[in-house]
Amino acid sequence: MKQPPFTITNRIIDQISEISSLTGRITERNMLNKSPELRRINRIKTIQGSLAIEQNTLSVEQVTAVINGKHVLAPPEDIKEVKNAYEIYEHLDILDPCSADDLLKAHSVMLGDLSDEAGNYRSRPVGVVDSKTGEIIHFGTLPQYVPELMDKLLSWLAETDVHPLIKASVFHYEFELIHPFIDGNGRMGRLWHTLILSKWNPLFAWLPVESMISRNQQDYYSVINYCNNACESTRFIEFMLDIIISALNEAIETL
Numbered sequence: 447m448k449q450p451p452f453t454i455t456n457r458i459i460d461q462i463s464e465i466s467s468l469t470g471r472i473t474e475r476n477m478l479n480k481s482p483e484l485r486r487i488n489r490i491k492t493i494q495g496s497l498a499i500e501q502n503t504l505s506v507e508q509v510t511a512v513i514n515g516k517h518v519l520a521p522p523e524d525i526k527e528v529k530n531a532y533e534i535y536e537h538l539d540i541l542d543p544c545s546a547d548d549l550l551k552a553h554s555v556m557l558g559d560l561s562d563e564a565g566n567y568r569s570r571p572v573g574v575v576d577s578k579t580g581e582i583i584h585f586g587t588l589p590q591y592v593p594e595l596m597d598k599l600l601s602w603l604a605e606t607d608v609h610p611l612i613k614a615s616v617f618h619y620e621f622e623l624i625h626p627f628i629d630g631n632g633r634m635g636r637l638w639h640t641l642i643l644s645k646w647n648p649l650f651a652w653l654p655v656e657s658m659i660s661r662n663q664q665d666y667y668s669v670i671n672y673c674n675n676a677c678e679s680t681r682f683i684e685f686m687l688d689i690i691i692s693a694l695n696e697a698i699e700t701l
């Protein structure tokens with residue numbers, strides 16, 4: 447696959463430099479390895495944040511209770527979403543971000559008992575609807591082209607020599623543009639973003655980037671729409687790098 451369209455700006459270079467410095471501070475002090483409980487808290491925040499973007503109603507406290515096996519008064523589907531997400535995030539270390547098989551397996555876990563097409567690329571057209579206006583803001587790729595485009599995107603991911611911070615964001619954006627699944631595209635795109643970064647630096651497996659996206663949800667969608675209109679993902683890269691910087695700074699303050 448030829449490189450998806452984006453430009454490496456001076457701002458992106460500065461952001462990567464800042465992220466490298468911040469990750470170096472955390473790694474040098476071995477902060478997360480010293481605190482298994484903090485890693486667990488961050489994992490819970492990650493799951494709650496990513497699912498909240500998809501209208502899951504559970505709070506951090508309720509997600510914690512579900513993961514601890516306690517009874518929670520909440521819609522059964524919301525509880526199942528939490529259990530599924532926790533299971534797949536707990537297996538990040540064995541997933542290959544460049545493998546179509548692993549992507550489909552991860553989707554089968556994430557959407558298990560929630561979708562009749564869990565673990566498969568979608569078989570019918572799909573559009574993204576603005577939850578506030580009901581307006582269709584994006585049509586995904588026609589289903590017959592999805593497998594080929596996903597294979598090309600995964601091949602690009604495996605072969606590109608661009609910085610992992612850039613390629614994770616580009617993959618995330620292009621994944622959402624294709625919209626390969628009938629459901630779960632948002633949470634899968636964010637999961638794969640985290641997976642790609644975790645292979646570059648393991649601390650990203652425990653950094654609640656998804657929680658920070660949830661706090662900036664409207665901007666997240668606005669930037670995706672902007673890039674759809676611009677037909678390239680530069681602005682989305684810059685947005686995601688800002689999100690990562692915020693998450694790293696918050697982690698350092700907490701630690």
